[in-house]
Amino acid sequence: MTRGIHICADDYALSPGVSSAIRTLAAAGRISATSVMTVFAGLPEEAALLGSAVGERRVSIGLHVTLTGRFAPLVATPVDGAQFPSLGRLMGAAFGGGLRLTDVEAEVEAQFQAFRAAFGRGPDHVDGHQHAHLLPGIRSIVLDATARHAPGVLVRDCTQSPGARIGFDAKGRLISLLARGLARDARARGLKVNTGFAGAYDLQQGGDFPALFARFVSGLGDGGLVMVHPGHVDEVLAGRDPVLAPREAEFRFLSGPELEPVLRAANVHLH
Numbered sequence: 229m230t231r232g233i234h235i236c237a238d239d240y241a242l243s244p245g246v247s248s249a250i251r252t253l254a255a256a257g258r259i260s261a262t263s264v265m266t267v268f269a270g271l272p273e274e275a276a277l278l279g280s281a282v283g284e285r286r287v288s289i290g291l292h293v294t295l296t297g298r299f300a301p302l303v304a305t306p307v308d309g310a311q312f313p314s315l316g317r318l319m320g321a322a323f324g325g326g327l328r329l330t331d332v333e334a335e336v337e338a339q340f341q342a343f344r345a346a347f348g349r350g351p352d353h354v355d356g357h358q359h360a361h362l363l364p365g366i367r368s369i370v371l372d373a374t375a376r377h378a379p380g381v382l383v384r385d386c387t388q389s390p391g392a393r394i395g396f397d398a399k400g401r402l403i404s405l406l407a408r409g410l411a412r413d414a415r416a417r418g419l420k421v422n423t424g425f426a427g428a429y430d431l432q433q434g435g436d437f438p439a440l441f442a443r444f445v446s447g448l449g450d451g452g453l454v455m456v457h458p459g460h461v462d463e464v465l466a467g468r469d470p471v472l473a474p475r476e477a478e479f480r481f482l483s484g485p486e487l488e489p490v491l492r493a494a495n496v497h498l499h
Contacts, residue, residue: 232499233346233439233445234422234453235482236261237290238386239357241274243468249479253458258482261356261453263292266342267299286314290353291343293336293370295360298468302338304331306366315325315358320442322363335469340377346462350377355384362386362406367413375417383414385421385454392426392454393449394440400428422446424452431457431471437480438490446494 237250240262246319253259264271271349280288295306306328307313307321321327321354321438333498355361361384363372367484374383386407388400404425411421429435459465460477467474481487491497 230495230497231448231452233448233451233496234288234457234499235259236262236263236288236290236353236355236453237356237456237458238263238279239291239457239459239469240264241266241268241271243459243462243465245272245462245465246475247482248459249458249475253479253482254278254285254287255281255283255389256483257285257498258487259287259456260489261288261290261353262352263290263353265292265294265357266346267294267338271342271346279347287414289347290350290355290381291339291351291378292294292355292357293339293361293414294357295304295335295366297408298356301335302342304328304334306332308484312467315360316369319359319363319386327365329365329369332366333373336369336373340373344377352378353380353382356379359386359403359406362403362410363405367410371419374419380388380418380420383410384421384455385411385414386425386427387411387427388428389424389426389447389449392424392444392452394429394443397428401429403428422451422453424448425455427455428454430476433462437474437477438486441481442490442494443450445496445498446498447490449499452496456482 237259240250250262296312386403388404414421458479461472
């Protein structure tokens with residue numbers, strides 16, 4: 229019996245090229261979910277295009293809560309500054325008691341509201357850009373907002389499946405450590421979580437993505453989730469994010485003939 233897994237493309241609406249690539253994959257049934265960034269202009273148009281591309285397909289469209297990166301917030305930043313902080317600075321503030329929690333609450337609320345305004349409903353799932361939803365203080369705010377705006381939906385648990393690790397995988401182990409207790413906290417609010425996670429690797433260095441992906445999916449159990457970051461590089465993306473070539477490599481694999489044999493070999497199908 230095959231195992232059902234989620235393949236979720238992160239960063240929808242980050243740039244036109246990223247959004248276009250994700251729509252192509254969604255329309256072709258190559259992914260089962262995408263997570264939307266709501267902090268950029270043009271979201272209503274991107275939402276309409278995604279809805280048209282998905283059509284009647286079962287694709288989970290979720291909120292990618294964004295609190296890091298060189299982007300302006302909708303209403304407020306978690307720490308001082310006109311733009312969101314780097315992940316390192318946000319982690320320092322979260323663990324050092326330096327978060328402005330009322331501002332985090334206001335920004336998370338604004339992002340949920342922006343999603344509803346663009347899509348006409350709440351998100352099908354919720355996760356965080358650079359996994360910021362896992363951090364102390366931020367976690368409870370995101371979970372509470374999810375329970376209010378989208379009761380019962382899935383929140384991404386980034387606890388890595390051991391079988392999906394690549395070597396020692398320090399990055400995956402750190403993310404798993406940050407995720408400790410998230411499943412318990414989510415379920416206490418009536419929310420669901422995925423059972424296993426994969427997809428973390430050094431995006432800025434890239435790598436042999438087909439081989440990485442094969443390891444990711446073979447190591448997931450039923451209900452597991454692998455995150456991906458496909459995209460087409462454009463000027464907007466180059467101005468917003470340092471991860472460029474790996475997005476093109478991921479798109480080539482996910483849209484190409486190698487994907488289905490890899491899924492069959494791993495005995496998995498898309499949820």
